[in-house]
Amino acid sequence: MSGIFYGVGVGPGDPELLTVKAIQVIKAADVIIAPKTEKKEGSVALSIASPYLKPDVEILTQVFPMVSDTEILEDAWESNKQTILALLAAGKKVVFLTLGDPMFYSTYIYVFRLLENSGYPIETVPGVTAFCAIGSKLGYPLVEGNNILSIIPATIEEDKLEQALAMSDNVVLMKVYKNVHDVVEKLNRHQLADKAVMISRCGLPDEKVVRDLDAIGDEKINYLSTILSRRS
Ligand SMILES: C[S@@+](CC[C@H](N)C(=O)[O-])C[C@H]1O[C@@H](n2cnc3c(N)ncnc32)[C@H](O)[C@@H]1O
Secondary structure, three states: OOOEEEEEEOEOOOHHHOOHHHHHHHHOOOEEEEEEOOOOOOOHHHHHHHHHOOOOOEEEEEEOOOOOOHHHHHHHHHHHHHHHHHHHHOOOEEEEEEOEOOOOOOHHHHHHHHHOOOOOOEEEEOOOOHHHHHHHHHOOOOOOOOOOEEEEEOOOOHHHHHHHHHHOOEEEEEOOOOOHHHHHHHHHHOOOOOOOEEEEOOOOOOOEEEOOHHHOOOOOOOOOEEEEEEOO
């Protein structure tokens, strides 16, 4: 019997935000793959899914390094791909966990592309994106009427970031951990600062909400941090 590969979104943090389908697929898995960006880190996606794991399920952590050295990257991806293919060849149900939604700024997208022509069936189970969960959690409508919402990774080129801020009514800024002061300065200049709010680790036990972004000091911003804003 042929194996099957699932990409499952586990939402941003609260284990009650998994879909019924995600829970069913996780419960039926032979192997759970928990992606990490570095060897020393734990997997947030795995801890969110942990209430639903079968006691005897095989858990495999795979490291997908965030480095610019293409040789290191390609070696890691190829080795992860070969491991997954061997499990599928053995007829296993392999579940790859993803934070939030699998098709939204996710490592899963690269894995999906590596496997989509492999001949094995692939099923992707959507998850609640972080920005949607954050809007609900904070009572912060994301977009209304004819407003334009831009979802912007703060790691993009500066001119693109400026353009997106200039033409948007509402913004979701992701990956703000590297340059938060720069982002806040731009929000101020584009009249997008008054209603801005940053949330780190939404739905996780150490969630933190910051409403006065100008007061952010030298503290390290967690990778799982997002800013919502709208024009005042
Ligand atoms: C690689 S993207 C993953 C997006 C994810 N696939 C989703 O659907 O939300 C990582 C970024 O998502 C946002 N993010 C993910 N989980 C979050 C959380 N629990 N709280 C706040 N932001 C989160 C942050 O902006 C973070 O830098």
